Amino acid sequence: MKQKIYLFTILFICLAGSGCKKLNDKFEQYRTDPSGPSPDKANIDLYLNHVQLSFRNFWGNDRITNPYSLTELGASLTRMEILIGGVTYANVYVPETFDELWDQAYRGVINHSNTLIPLAEKAGLTTHTGIAKILKAYTLIALVDNFGDVPNTEAILGSENTNPKTDKGDEVYTAALALLDAAITDFKTAPSGAPLNDLFYGGDVAKWTTLAKTLKLRAYMTTRLVNAADSKAKISALLTENDLVDTDAEEFVFRYGTQLDNPVSRHPKFTRTYRVGFAQVEWVGTYFLWSLTEEKGMADPRTRYYVYRQRTTSINWNGQQLPCGIRTKPAHYPASAPYCILPNGYWGRDHGNNDPIPQDNEKRTIYGVYYAGGKFDNDDNRSGTPDDGAKGAGIHPIWMASYTEFLKAEAALTLATTGDPKTLLEGGIRKSIARVIAFPGQIGVTVPATRVPTTAQINSYVTKVLSNYDAASTDGKLNIVMKEWYMALWGNGYDAYNNYRRTGKPDDMQPMVNSTPGPFIRTFWYPAVTANLNKSTTQKADLTQKVFWDKNPDPLK
Numbered sequence: 001m002k003q004k005i006y007l008f009t010i011l012f013i014c015l016a017g018s019g020c021k022k023l024n025d026k027f028e029q030y031r032t033d034p035s036g037p038s039p040d041k042a043n044i045d046l047y048l049n050h051v052q053l054s055f056r057n058f059w060g061n062d063r064i065t066n067p068y069s070l071t072e073l074g075a076s077l078t079r080m081e082i083l084i085g086g087v088t089y090a091n092v093y094v095p096e097t098f099d100e101l102w103d104q105a106y107r108g109v110i111n112h113s114n115t116l117i118p119l120a121e122k123a124g125l126t127t128h129t130g131i132a133k134i135l136k137a138y139t140l141i142a143l144v145d146n147f148g149d150v151p152n153t154e155a156i157l158g159s160e161n162t163n164p165k166t167d168k169g170d171e172v173y174t175a176a177l178a179l180l181d182a183a184i185t186d187f188k189t190a191p192s193g194a195p196l197n198d199l200f201y202g203g204d205v206a207k208w209t210t211l212a213k214t215l216k217l218r219a220y221m222t223t224r225l226v227n228a229a230d231s232k233a234k235i236s237a238l239l240t241e242n243d244l245v246d247t248d249a250e251e252f253v254f255r256y257g258t259q260l261d262n263p264v265s266r267h268p269k270f271t272r273t274y275r276v277g278f279a280q281v282e283w284v285g286t287y288f289l290w291s292l293t294e295e296k297g298m299a300d301p302r303t304r305y306y307v308y309r310q311r312t313t314s315i316n317w318n319g320q321q322l323p324c325g326i327r328t329k330p331a332h333y334p335a336s337a338p339y340c341i342l343p344n345g346y347w348g349r350d351h352g353n354n355d356p357i358p359q360d361n362e363k364r365t366i367y368g369v370y371y372a373g374g375k376f377d378n379d380d381n382r383s384g385t386p387d388d389g390a391k392g393a394g395i396h397p398i399w400m401a402s403y404t405e406f407l408k409a410e411a412a413l414t415l416a417t418t419g420d421p422k423t424l425l426e427g428g429i430r431k432s433i434a435r436v437i438a439f440p441g442q443i444g445v446t447v448p449a450t451r452v453p454t455t456a457q458i459n460s461y462v463t464k465v466l467s468n469y470d471a472a473s474t475d476g477k478l479n480i481v482m483k484e485w486y487m488a489l490w491g492n493g494y495d496a497y498n499n500y501r502r503t504g505k506p507d508d509m510q511p512m513v514n515s516t517p518g519p520f521i522r523t524f525w526y527p528a529v530t531a532n533l534n535k536s537t538t539q540k541a542d543l544t545q546k547v548f549w550d551k552n553p554d555p556l557k
Contacts, residue, residue, distance in 0.1 A: 045196040047116035048128055052199045054108025055135045056254050058101060058142070059494070060268065060396045068097055070142055071396065075493025077521060078486070078500050079287035079510055082349040088518040090543060092352075095528035098147075102527040109139045111156045124192035127205055130183040131198065134212050137179035141219060144169040145498055148523045148540075148547050151530075163535040169548040170226070177219060180212045187212075200252060211252050213238055214245040214404060221407050222498060224415060225551035232415040239411075239418055244404050248435055252399040256373060258391040266392025269372035274384040274392075276362060283349035284365050287510035290338035291487060293346055296464050301453035302436045304377040305370040306490050308389075311363045312345040312381045321360045324350060332515040336508065352512035369447075370439045371395050371491035376447050390443040397491045402432035406485035410503075413478050422469055425481050429462055432488035479505045501550050509557045520556035522546045 061069035075081040086092040113136040120128040143150045152172045154164035167175075187205040194203045201207040217238045224231040238244065245251060257265035264271060273282050284307055292300045292307070300306075319326045324340035333339055340350060347364045362383040369376045373394030375384055405428030412421040433453070440447050469480045482505030489496045499505070501522060511517075521543045525531070531539040544554075 058104040074497030082283040098527035130186035133183040267394035270392035286348040
């Protein structure tokens with residue numbers, strides 16, 4: 001109440017003509033985040049910490065109560081995880097859903113990068129500037145990918161412009177690519193000092209440079225439907241240079257720890273699902289589980305690493321625990337589409353199943369040792385606990401070496417760039433499987449020797465995929481490449497969502513439970529925090545508006 005009286009008083013002073021600047025200064029005080037760094041402190045390492053942690057939260061939010069992030073949103077729409085909250089695509093989300101995502105991007109990554117970069121340039125800290133430019137560029141591209149046209153040139157100007165205009169998506173992409181080029185240039189100059197904390201590459205500028213070039217490759221592939229000739233030329237140049245993320249040592253990941261409290265350092269998926277007796281809105285998608293275990297007539301070699309079955313010997317379900325089990329398969333589902341119950345204890349949830357949370361928290365299949373730092377599935381037949389597996393020492397797989405191989409395969413198929421798409425497809429599969437199998441040992445989890453996939457089992461899986469590839473049409477070959485990339489993307493829903501909108505693949509996605517779900521979400525609502533407060537922003541009429549690079553025809557499931 002005292003604060004309100006005080007603000008009213010200084011407002012009266014301003015109106016009397018003697019204190020407008022003081023009033024603006026006072027409001028600026030309230031706009032400043034007390035938990036963040038400020039320019040007067042000029043601690044460049046502190047700024048870099050905030051840029052990196054804000055980026056982590058933007059990409060994969062670690063909060064239990066508001067898990068919406070790039071990877072969560074994309075995973076839900078591409079059936080890796082459950083899409084819940086509405087029976088049609090139009091009513092799954094509300095603008096407020098995206099407020100924190102927007103905040104982490106603008107007030108976090110972009111704001112702190114904008115302050116850090118000139119300070120670090122003045123001090124000759126070129127590694128700091130390069131890292132900040134890459135993370136800002138990634139964030140700008142991701143904002144466009146998910147929202148379409150977004151503020152850039154007028155963003156984060158404080159009291160100078162509180163209603164920043166939206167820039168065209170292709171213009172923001174161009175600005176982001178320029179940032180990546182600027183970062184590469186920065187890394188060529190010896191820095192006056194190394195970052196105190198580089199949470200991704202430990203200050204290794206060669207790896208950051210490789211990442212920047214790989215992100216350029218990714219951007220040119222994302223936009224290939226806009227100007228195929230331009231994309232092909234730029235992709236070909238990067239392939240010729242051959243400085244791309246293609247080894248595990250170069251992977252772009254955020255690593256979590258095992259600390260339980262004060263603060264929690266565990267992977268958010270572990271924290272949210274390895275909690276006995278606590279109901280959570282967290283399910284692995286039935287379609288993804290089916291793709292792992294049933295689609296090819298053999299289990300994917302990564303299955304026991306990807307997911308952990310809490311109940312394996314017997315489901316013992318009932319109508320309260322698994323309501324869909326007492327219903328018939330929806331008539332609009334193709335005969336081949338999975339529905340509700342899968343064999344061998346793989347307990348997920350169907351796309352768009354909006355039932356209340358059933359009594360299945362300690363029976364549903366949860367996240368495994370890869371990527372969430374959970375438990376390896378050794379047919380334990382028991383619920384996960386906070387002391388299980390790697391205790392949450394997982395990763396956010398932002399860009400793995402296998403992704404580069406699949407991207408090259410797509411480019412070879414669709415743009416006729418160099419390389420045999422079949423060979424590149426095989427390389428992507430084998431790199432993904434090898435990385436997943438190696439992961440537990442790197443985070444302190446021992447996998448029983450009898451459970452580690454043998455060379456023969458891996459070869460059988462690869463042979464099956466390549467045989468299907470040989471027998472497929474051109475479009476079918478692309479579908480196989482994108483499906484195998486999709487399977488390797490476990491933990492990265494953002495790229496799965498981009499890939500699906502760009503190609504419409506995989507083309508056998510499980511339909512929504514509702515037979516009339518409305519149009520698929522092509523971009524999200526503008527967050528309420530900008531739609532309601534920024535006079536330059538006009539909220540979208542619906543979610544069918546496409547990002548500039550999305551030239552893939554309707555409909556998508």
